[in-house]
Amino acid sequence: MPVRTSEAVWKGTLVGGVGEMKTGSGGIKFPYSFSSRFEAGKGSNPEELIGAAHAGCFSMAFAGILEHAGHVPASIKTVARVAIEKDAAGFAITSIDLATEASVSGLDETTFQKLAEEAKRGCPVSRALAGTKISVAATLLPPDAAKK
16 A cells, blocks of 8 residues: 655744645645734645545545445535644644544435444544544435536
């Protein structure tokens, strides 16, 4: 299995400095700053990237679990909300809420929810973030919803 790389460069002080993060593949490159991370400033931040990675990983894991259970999804969309808070020890990612919608035929709500929880537990990013509170809210869409 390949080892993935990314890098970041930071110049200056914590509050006044600026940085740039980029993926090893060269597919993504973006600026970040104290303001984009802890305020509403322009640019990206590490938590946003963790959210994107988690949403992508969960969606793929859910697709695999659904398929293995005999229910091929037409589509899965996942949004990850990553909370960062300051406590006495400093800043910490305290929770990640996954909201997923999937269009799947022939599946009842109870089984759908069970498989969503299984995907949350088994997704490699969820496992890497095991010390963080992770929740999933799953919505089963009608099979034809993917066409719209």
